[in-house]
Amino acid sequence: xxxxxxxxxxxxxxxxxxxxxxxxxxxxxxxxxxxxxxxxxxxxxxxxxxxxxxxxxxxxxxxxxxxxxxxxxxxxxxxxxxxxxxxxxxxxxxxxxxxxxxxxxxxxxxxxxxxxxxxxxxxxxxxxxxxxxxxxxxxxx
Numbered sequence: 692x693x694x695x696x697x698x699x700x701x702x703x704x705x706x707x708x709x710x711x712x713x714x715x716x717x718x719x720x721x722x723x724x725x726x727x728x729x730x731x732x733x734x735x736x737x738x739x740x741x742x743x744x745x746x747x748x749x750x751x752x753x754x755x756x757x758x759x760x761x762x763x764x765x766x767x768x769x770x771x772x773x774x775x776x777x778x779x780x781x782x783x784x785x786x787x788x789x790x791x792x793x794x795x796x797x798x799x800x801x802x803x804x805x806x807x808x809x810x811x812x813x814x815x816x817x818x819x820x821x822x823x824x825x826x827x828x829x830x831x832x
Contacts, residue, residue, distance in 0.1 A: 692828065694825040694826070695826045697731055697825060698824050699824070700726050700809065700822040701724045703817060706720060706817075707719075714744075715744050717741075719738075719739070722736075731800075733758050734758045737756075739752065739753045748772060749773035750771070753768070753770075766790065767790055769807060771786025771807070772784065781811060784810075788805030788824060789803075790803055804826075805827065807825075808822060808825075
């Protein structure tokens with residue numbers, strides 16, 4: 692497999708709540724931001740339904756829209772793992788990313804499995820994140 696860079700993301704929570712539950716904490720948040728890449732650019736609006744397990748691992752579960760610079764709306768789904776970085780208390784995360792688009796210009800995304808790696812800075816009341824998105828391209832023939 693090879694990884695091809697699709698873009699860089701900047702995200703910020705605009706709203707975030709957490710609910711203590713048996714077996715962990717359930718988060719509900721709204722994030723907005725940008726995706727900047729050579730083939731893919733636009734604004735992001737995502738809902739995060741992350742859960743924190745008792746071992747302090749978060750399970751990011753994001754759903755939402757990428758509205759490209761040319762006005763096309765693309766559905767995005769991200770699911771992953773987030774762990775605490777001991778050096779500064781930030782959360783580092785890796786998620787799988789899938790897309791759905793009915794636009795002819797972006798149908799290539801319907802078969803892309805992406806991987807997103809990033810850091811969530813939770814030091815402010817409303818955390819921010821920066822990340823890199825890669826397309827996973829199969830190499831086996």
